[in-house]
Structure formats: structure tokens, C-alpha cells
Amino acid sequence: MRRFFVEHIDRDARSCIIRGTEARHLAKVLRMAAGDRCVVMDRAGNRFQARIESAAHKEVRVMLERPLPAPPPSPVEITLCQALLKSRPMDYVIQKTSEIGVHSIIPFLSHRTVVRVEETRVSGKLRHWREVARDAATQSDRASPAQLESPAAFTSLMARWRHVEALKVLLWEQEDSQDLKGLLRQSPAAKRFIALIGPEGGFERSEVESARAAGFTAVSLGSRILRAETAAVTIVAIVQYEWGDLGLLTPERRT
16 A cells, blocks of 8 residues: 655544645555545554545545554664755665664765855755755655754864764775774664764764774775765665665564
């Protein structure tokens, strides 16, 4: 059944309303109508099988028929700290890492970050990014969308993560003694993983040293020099493959 996202589902209510782009997609693009069934889901992980009662371009009313179990979360909580990129690459990072299962995405500004977001446009950007994450969650049948935060300064991120217990890595093209593969294989599976991906111009050495002081390990992905958006998707996929849920559910994770 088709899945649609709503901000909140009242589990005690008999119906809910689908609005905005989800309603337009349901009614105008898919041409679903009264009597058709679908799945509705919200940010808290609630989901129900529902039957459409009325459908218009701006608002679709559905009757909640029965609750459905949400997919289990990944055993590793991945936070992606991504230096701000241009609009299209940034959307790509959010969409693809959300599909793969990243828990949260924090854009940040570093010394070589070219893109800047005016303060007056931050709320609009954040709203757009959250819509991208929401659509990706619907597509990939996640329990809830990835969390998106407002852009932060690099220095504030270092202060924030300094005392956090997690495996923390910074992807650096000049690292020549530690690769990501070796680090993951020699480390016990972590419940939390934090990745720091720089802008197209990479990190300054002083930023790498600051990250190391905050507990980050600089790692390489090998001899290839990847675009920032490719590197972000790659590192999330690798961690999900090694420690996460890119595989069949085990009996323990079904419960």
C-alpha cells in the first residue's frame, strides 16, 4: 500500500487529515479516491492502515482502520555532520543518507565552506530539508524521518561533541595512516557513530587538529577523491553495512 506522512496521528482518534504536498500527490498525481486504502505515518513512528474517506488537492481525510508495527530502528545511531553544500548536492545528501538510515543530519560552516545561508532564509531552508527527509522516509519505509538541525559553526560542533560517547570520525583526504575500513573492523560495534564531512575544498589542518582534540579520528576512504555528497552517502552506507541494518532482520531485531 502507498505510504503518506502526516505530522501527528492521534492514536485514540478514528480519522486524520493528510495535507500539503502529500495530499496533492495522493489526489492529483496518484488519483486515489474514496475507498482506496493506504498507510499513514508520523514523526513519532506511529503508523496505521487507513481508508480514504474524501480526497481533495489540499486535504485528504482518512479513517484509521488498524495500527501497524513500525520497522525497528538501526542498531547504530548515525549522526552526519555535513558542511553546507550548494542546493542540489545538499538535497542529494539529505535524501540518500535518509533512505539509507541516518538518524540525524547537522549542516555546518567551516573555513572553506563556500555556501552561506542568510539568517532570514534559515527557516525556509530547514523546512525544505525536512520535507526532503520526510519524503525519503516515506520512500524507504523508515519508522520516522531523519532529524535536521539548523546550520551550526564548526567550533560549536566541536564543543558539542567533545564529551559525547561515540565513535567519531572525520573524513580527510590527506589522512595516510588510518582508513575507515580498518577502523570499523578493529573497533567493537558502536551504538552511536558521528561522521564529519567537509566542504568541496576539504578541511584546513587546524580544523582537523581541533576535531582530533574533540575525540574524532581522521580517516581515509582510500585513493579516490570523492565529491562531498558522494563521501557522505558512502560513509553512511558503509557504517550501516558493517554495524547497521543493511541486511535481513535477525530474530532479536524483530521483537
